[in-house]
Amino acid sequence: xxxxxxxxxxxDQTRRAVLRRAVDIAxxxxxEGLSIGRLATELGISKSGLxxxxxxxxxxxxxxxxxxxxxxxxSVVVPAYEIEPGLGRVWALSRHWLDYSRSRVxxxxxxxxxxSHEFSARDGAVHEYLAAVHQEWxxxxxxxVAEAVERxxxxxxxxxxxxxxxxxxxxxxxASILHNDENGYDRARQAVRIRLESAVxxxxxxxx
Amino acid sequence: xxxxxxxxxxxDQTRRAVLRRAVDIAxxxxxEGLSIGRLATELGISKSGLxxxxxxxxxxxxxxxxxxxxxxxxSVVVPAYEIEPGLGRVWALSRHWLDYSRSRVxxxxxxxxxxSHEFSARDGAVHEYLAAVHQEWxxxxxxxVAEAVERxxxxxxxxxxxxxxxxxxxxxxxASILHNDENGYDRARQAVRIRLESAVxxxxxxxx
DNA sequence: AAACTATACGAACGGTCGTATTATTAGTTT
DNA sequence: AAACTAATAATACGACCGTTCGTATAGTTT
Numbered sequence: 001x002x003x004x005x006x007x008x009x010x011x012d013q014t015r016r017a018v019l020r021r022a023v024d025i026a027x028x029x030x031x032e033g034l035s036i037g038r039l040a041t042e043l044g045i046s047k048s049g050l051x052x053x054x055x056x057x058x059x060x061x062x063x064x065x066x067x068x069x070x071x072x073x074x075s076v077v078v079p080a081y082e083i084e085p086g087l088g089r090v091w092a093l094s095r096h097w098l099d100y101s102r103s104r105v106x107x108x109x110x111x112x113x114x115x116s117h118e119f120s121a122r123d124g125a126v127h128e129y130l131a132a133v134h135q136e137w138x139x140x141x142x143x144x145v146a147e148a149v150e151r152x153x154x155x156x157x158x159x160x161x162x163x164x165x166x167x168x169x170x171x172x173x174x175a176s177i178l179h180n181d182e183n184g185y186d187r188a189r190q191a192v193r194i195r196l197e198s199a200v201x202x203x204x205x206x207x208x
Numbered sequence: 209x210x211x212x213x214x215x216x217x218x219x220d221q222t223r224r225a226v227l228r229r230a231v232d233i234a235x236x237x238x239x240e241g242l243s244i245g246r247l248a249t250e251l252g253i254s255k256s257g258l259x260x261x262x263x264x265x266x267x268x269x270x271x272x273x274x275x276x277x278x279x280x281x282x283s284v285v286v287p288a289y290e291i292e293p294g295l296g297r298v299w300a301l302s303r304h305w306l307d308y309s310r311s312r313v314x315x316x317x318x319x320x321x322x323x324s325h326e327f328s329a330r331d332g333a334v335h336e337y338l339a340a341v342h343q344e345w346x347x348x349x350x351x352x353v354a355e356a357v358e359r360x361x362x363x364x365x366x367x368x369x370x371x372x373x374x375x376x377x378x379x380x381x382x383a384s385i386l387h388n389d390e391n392g393y394d395r396a397r398q399a400v401r402i403r404l405e406s407a408v409x410x411x412x413x414x415x416x
Numbered sequence: 417a418a419a420c421t422a423t424a425c426g427a428a429c430g431g432t433c434g435t436a437t438t439a440t441t442a443g444t445t446t
Numbered sequence: 447a448a449a450c451t452a453a454t455a456a457t458a459c460g461a462c463c464g465t466t467c468g469t470a471t472a473g474t475t476t
Contacts, residue, residue, distance in 0.1 A: 014423080028329040032240065036464065048466085049424040057464060108329035117325040120385040121236040121316035131386045160402075163395045167379035171371060174378070177328040178339045187371045194368075198406055222453080243433065256436090257454040265434060 015053050017043060019067040022060065026068070027106035030118045031061045031126065061126050068111040069133055075100045077140065085147040087154060087200065091207040093144055094165060094192045098185050101173040109177040112137075113170055138162055156199035164195050223261050225251060227275040230268070234276070235314035238326045239269045239334065269334050276319040277341055283308045285348065293355040295362060295408065299415040301352055302373060302400045306393050309381040317385040320345075321378055346370055364407035372403050 021043055026034045036057065040047040054060040080093040101110050108114055116134060119127045141162035148154040154161070168188040175184030193208055200206065229251055234242045244265065248255040262268040288301040309318050316322055324342060327335045349370035356362040362369070376396040383392030401416055408414065 030238075030240075030326065032238075035462080037462070046425050047464090048426075051465070052424075114325055114328070116382065116386060117322055118238065120322070120382060127386075134383075134386055160395060160398060163379060163383075163392070164376070164399050167375035167396075167399070168372070170379060170382070171375035174324065174328060175342075175371075178324060178335075178342055184371075187368060188375075190368060191372050191375070194406075198402075245432065245434085254455045255434095256456070259435070260454075263435095 014045070014049075015063075018050060018053065019063055022064040023068045023071065023111055024107050026061075026064055027108035027111045027114055029108075031064065031115050032118065034061070034064065036060065058125060062129060065115065065126065065129055065133070068106070068115075071105060072100070072112065075105050080144075085144070086151045087148045087196070087204060088207045090141075090144045090148050090154070090165075090196065091192075093141065094169070094189070097169045098172060098188055101169070101176065102182060102185050110170070110173045113173055138166060141165060152201055153204045154196070154199045155201050161195070161199060165192060168192055168195075222253070222258075223271075226258060226261065227271060230272040231276045231279065231319055232315050234269075234272055235316035235319040235322055237316075239272065239323050240326065242269070242272065244268065266333060270337060273323065273334065273337055273341070276314070276323075279313060280308070280320065283313050288352075293352070294359045295356045295404070295412060296415045298349075298352045298356055298362070298373075298404065299400075301349065302377070302397070305377045306380060306396055309377070309384065310390060310393050318378070318381045321381055346374060349373060360409055361412045362404070362407045363409050369403070369407060373400060376400055376403075 018039065022034055022039060025039065025042075036051055037047050040050045043050070054063060076093070076096045079096050080089055083089045083092040106114075112130070112133060115126075116130050119130055142158045145154060145156070145158040145161045145165075149156070149158060168191040172184040172188035175187075176182055197206075226247065230242055230247060233247065233250075244259055245255050248258045251258070262271060284301070284304045287304050288297055291297045291300040320338070320341065323334075324338050327338055350366045353362060353364070353366040353369050353373075357364070357366060376399040380392035380396035383395075384390055405414075
């Protein structure tokens with residue numbers, strides 16, 4: 001993948017550029033709307049040259065999802081994990097998720113919401129990978145909540161609370177893109193706060 | 209549209225059959241995955257004959273969304289409106305929505321969640337219509353909540369509560385299709401109950 | 417310098433897409 | 447039965463799809 005001196009081989013540079021563009025296109029038009037010819041034209045390279053990097057459309061789609069997962073992790077998970085475990089981290093996770101959607105890290109809003117719905121009712125490798133990423137994400141929220149419970153800051157079922165929080169995020173994302181306004185984010189932020197307040201152990205200092 | 213004796217003209221029968229199949233396909237593969245050739249083949253009619261009913265792909269898509277809206281209204285809104293206005297109706301709305309998703313009125317789960325995400329970041333008539341239907345739906349929940357508030361059964365901001373409830377519905381729908389299990393529905397039902405309990409005026413008889 | 421590998425290219429393939437034009441059938445009206 | 451209208455079909459079009467192939471070039475290794 002990488003040379004010893006840190007530079008990228010020629011092919012990896014291309015691959016990286018392709019995937020950076022691919023995630024943006026897919027966040028708007030989906031992984032099927034992402035066509036190889038269109039991608040090549042937009043990047044000014046040949047269709048066949050691009051194709052050779054992946055070998056099949058499905059491999060391109062999988063690579064695109066993997067690339068999006070890295071960007072997502074950097075935008076949401078990493079910053080939230082800089083906060084100490086506990087209620088503060090749960091709150092940070094919520095804030096960063098909503099910022100990630102609002103700031104259009106992907107131009108079409110949350111990449112994963114888009115393509116998860118696109119592939120939700122099909123089968124194949126892409127569906128399975130997306131289902132795994134979704135589960136991974138839910139587990140991550142549940143863990144963050146469970147840590148806050150262990151510390152005596154929250155008292156609630158982590159699975160239920162994680163479900164609720166994630167529901168607010170996604171509803172805000174869809175509303176903002178569909179209606180092109182940002183009201184949903186305030187609604188979601190409010191929903192998160194109310195929901196956390198209903199679970200917070202009295203006396204716990206609160207991060208908002 | 210309809211003859212005086214109640215029978216449908218030949219063309220309307222075809223149109224109806226086309227749209228019934230179209231909503232099913234679109235709920236699985238989206239409105240772009242819904243191709244005219246495929247639709248004609250599955251119905252055993254000619255592509256050109258089918259095409260003549262709509263005149264363009266976009267018109268077919270719009271007609272499909274309108275057809276889905278009718279089915280949705282019959283499955284969710286009508287049954288909920290048989291209940292008296294108030295908390296009972298809000299609860300009925302939630303139950304019927306979750307049943308509508310769970311029972312796969314559309315094989316791919318909620319038609320509108322699917323195609324709303326598909327067209328969320330594009331522009332054109334389909335996007336606009338879907339945004340309007342989404343708003344119409346949110347208004348409907350808000351109204352149901354507001355009626356319960358007027359009756360002194362709930363005390364909360366109707367817009368906020370409607371946002372939260374709808375978020376639970378959609379999260380359950382996605383989880384159930386993506387992972388092919390029904391746990392999400394119980395989670396959502398629980399979330400709705402908890403959220404309503406947090407807003408219910410003490411002394412109000414509760415419908416669950 | 418020669419041999420080899422990685423990368424990119426242009427051209428073409430069989431298919432399917434949405435759409436347009438023209439013909440044929442079925443139903444209704446006179 | 448003839449005339450007319452509504453509905454369906456047949457055929458064709460250019461554009462784009464994912465994919466394959468043969469070839470050219472650039473970079474590295476010997």
